[in-house]
Amino acid sequence: MHTPADSIVAYLRAKDGNRPHLMAQAFTDDASLAMLVNTGTISFPPLSSGRDAIAEVLVRRFTQTYENVYTLCLASPPAGQVATFTCDWLVAMTEKASGAVRVGCGRYDWCFSPRSHLVERLAITIETMESLPSRDLDAVMGWMSNLPYPWCSAEEALNAAPALDELGKVLEYIDAESVRTQLA
Numbered sequence: 301m302h303t304p305a306d307s308i309v310a311y312l313r314a315k316d317g318n319r320p321h322l323m324a325q326a327f328t329d330d331a332s333l334a335m336l337v338n339t340g341t342i343s344f345p346p347l348s349s350g351r352d353a354i355a356e357v358l359v360r361r362f363t364q365t366y367e368n369v370y371t372l373c374l375a376s377p378p379a380g381q382v383a384t385f386t387c388d389w390l391v392a393m394t395e396k397a398s399g400a401v402r403v404g405c406g407r408y409d410w411c412f413s414p415r416s417h418l419v420e421r422l423a424i425t426i427e428t429m430e431s432l433p434s435r436d437l438d439a440v441m442g443w444m445s446n447l448p449y450p451w452c453s454a455e456e457a458l459n460a461a462p463a464l465d466e467l468g469k470v471l472e473y474i475d476a477e478s479v480r481t482q483l484a
Contacts, residue, residue, distance in 0.1 A: 304417050306325070307412065308378075308408075309450060311323070315362065317369075327420075328416065328418045328420050329350065330350060331351050331418070333358070335424050339427070370391065373452070374388040376451060382412065384412070386410070387408055390457055391405070394441075399434035401431070403466075403467060403470050409425075428470055432467075442462075454475070
């Protein structure tokens with residue numbers, strides 16, 4: 301039986317691997333996407349309606365600009381057939397045109413269909429997105445590719461992070477969210 305966790309994994313595999321056909325395993329036909337971008341270093345349309353429109357924004361257009369994409373959910377997968385799920389995320393990628401390394405973080409808020417357990421609504425909050433020089437590619441990609449994919453604890457991501465000043469805002473956000481989660 302398909303679970304909400306399966307839908308999340310299908311979405312990440314579609315986006316990170318440039319596989320738009322996998323969006324049918326993640327989203328309902330009439331799904332909606334809301335994007336809240338709290339940084340000026342990346343942009344997305346604020347709303348998208350329908351699986352095809354979401355695939356256009358999050359897979360097709362995204363992979364025209366970025367490659368080497370690794371997205372981690374900084375949580376354990378949702379257990380069972382939950383209706384909603386919230387988790388922090390961490391992403392790293394490279395810009396195709398310049399070779400710059402991008403590292404960002406934020407929050408996913410998922411709502412699932414009670415019948416299919418596909419995503420009906422997704423809100424993505426982008427808290428920060430940092431741009432690092434291409435010389436940091438090996439350090440960042442070595443870090444991300446050695447973390448458990450796609451479910452990783454915030455602590456594990458923090459402990460394995462390379463010592464790069466440009467990651468400061470990202471790591472501060474992850475650390476603060478990790479502390480809030482532990483206190484909840």
